[in-house]
Amino acid sequence: MFKIVRKKVLNPTVTLMEIEAPLVAKKAEPGQFIILRTDERGERIPLTVADFDRYKGTVTIIFQVVGATTEKLNHLNEGDYLHDFVGPLGKATHTAGLKRVAVVGGGVGCAIAYPVAKKLHGQGCEVHAICGFRTKDLVILEDEFKNASSKYILMSDDGTSGEKGLVTDALKKLIESGEKYDEVITIGPLIMMKFVCALTKEYDIKTVASMNPIMIDGTGMCGGCRLTVGGKMVFACVDGPEFDGHQIDFDEAISRSNMYYGFERHKHEDTCNLFKGAR
């Protein structure tokens, strides 16, 4: 059992939790992920590590309520326990030797992009952070990103916060203005990463995308998280979760991500009704 030591609501649909998991905290690196189960009958879901504190022995996760499991997770509070919490899984973000990087995050993906930006910034790399959200109420980690970058650009779809437009608009503007990057790191919705990668391909800038497909065990056993990268089958859990964005078959990944669409919607409604009944 793994204790929730801190819970913070970041916006109406996104929550931060700090979990006591000393073994995971000892090893975690930006880019890696954990798998958790809320209860004995729960499913295993992967979440990328948002932060870690080796001294306190805690790992921070940030999640958006999108389905039954995240709904259940969101109903847990400080002092409650998660049934299972395992990791760190996957490979860490490759940061060595990078001097100038654009970190492009979208929505809750910014939570995962943040530790990467922080690590790069900490090792003296020039970080330009571009974070995109649908609207003002959904903005997260604004101050954190400002502290972990030399340039921070906030974008919103409706213009209620920062500039109006997409992250690709901001990235294109920076590139056109003459900014040079060793690498672009993008983390967010699949459709956003697809367009970020399409853009950087035009300019021939190496781009890494962090994938978060459906998976069960996270150790290479089920193959459910398979993706096509450069025409070859890879498993996101052990070969990734980060891949060369110019090689990823995003259309296949998008299609596979909605494999259980009907089931998930139904289960989420059931869970919501359950919580409503409990109130």
Place this chain on the structure above:
Amino acid sequence: MANMSLKRNEMNVQDPNVRNKNFKEVALGYTEEQAIDEAKRCLNCKNKPCVGGCPVKIYIPDFIAKVAEGKFEEAYEIISKSSSLPAVCGRVCPQENQCEGKCVRGIKGESVAIGRLERFVADYHNANCKTWSEKTVKNGHRVAVIGSGPSGLACASDLVKMGYDVTIFEALHTAGGVLVYGIPEFRLPKAIVEKEIKGLEALGVEIKTNVVIGKTITIDELMDEMGYEAVFIGSGAGLPKFMNIKGEGLKGVYSANEFLTRMTLMKAYENDCDTPIMQAKRVAVVGGGNVAMDAARCAKRLGAEVYVVYRRGMEELPARHEEVEHAVEEGIIFKTLTNPIEILGYTNENDKRDIKNNTVCGMKCVEMELGEPDASGRRKPIIKQKSEFILDVDCVIMALGTSPNPLIKSTTEGLETHSWGGIIADENGKTSRKGVFAGGDAVTGAATVILAMGAGKASAKAIDEYIKTSKI
């Protein structure tokens, strides 16, 4: 007086048309009378060929003699001298190729039903014995066991009985390895596995779930920082194979590992469990081993029409005879001498956002015929010209075998492996790293529960010798 009937005692099973809709155990086991009657068929012959056919050399005629006398608990004691998991092996061993394959009674009739007797004895013990074995006196030496499948459990069991302080590390949230994530409930009830594991814990084995060795902790840390003097790697062969044909990325294509893990470990078929599973109408399972049978029978129980697609013939199916028989009885359709060449996906030309797009809508196959025997001694399947056809299915499960997981290899310096991923170890489990032993599927590639168990036991003995000679 020996029972000279040429036929073995049939074991009661659930009716096929009832059981193919539930997940309860298919085989119901012998009654005491049936067990005694069957035991009397054993001739207790001098050269005991059955023992030679058993990978862990159970004293088969001896335990059967006790069954014939109605002394079931004594029979259990004899089995448990050689086997750690009799209730499991009685159910899942391929006896027809092992003990029963060598039985003298099998020459003129049916062999003695050794597996069913083993199962009976173990179930009798589990039902009647309420106490756990006593803890042994600790010798102060610590051993880490990686993986809680058959090899790890057997290794831990023998070591703890010798007095070692044993910790098992398991990557998943439940201990048992393939016994809990792979083999379905209707073939191996999870309560049986749980009981075996509780028994080990009562002996003093500590089990740490949710720890991925190679990720959470490395082997070097286990030995250098955490004080384990030896390590046994029983991490199995969990990496699924695919065919590398077009369409394997479509929605509705599973590896058997994923499908069975969702069904068996995560209990996706139970309404109150959160793990989803595709509600398919027509399922093709590709492959002919036990895992293929398990996946096919699970899919049947979810209400689908199920095909087993196998490139050789019925005779060549590598699955246990009983599993094939049960699958046929349950209404699984065997498409043998058939091989898939492409999986087809649905496309709605008018609506690119249709959620059904890229979902399996068929599997293109070719017919095969058998040619000359190949290197494995089996007749090689050859494609029949112009035999292409489309099998109408909406879900495909690939049960083509598995290979060892590279996680430990990639994080343990100096641990030598074969090019196909198996850890290199001698017959006692000794690897290229001092103090590191390995056994089971991690060494051999996917094999059987009993072979893994035997390897775990051999390593336990070797670890004991290693620690005694190097430390004391």
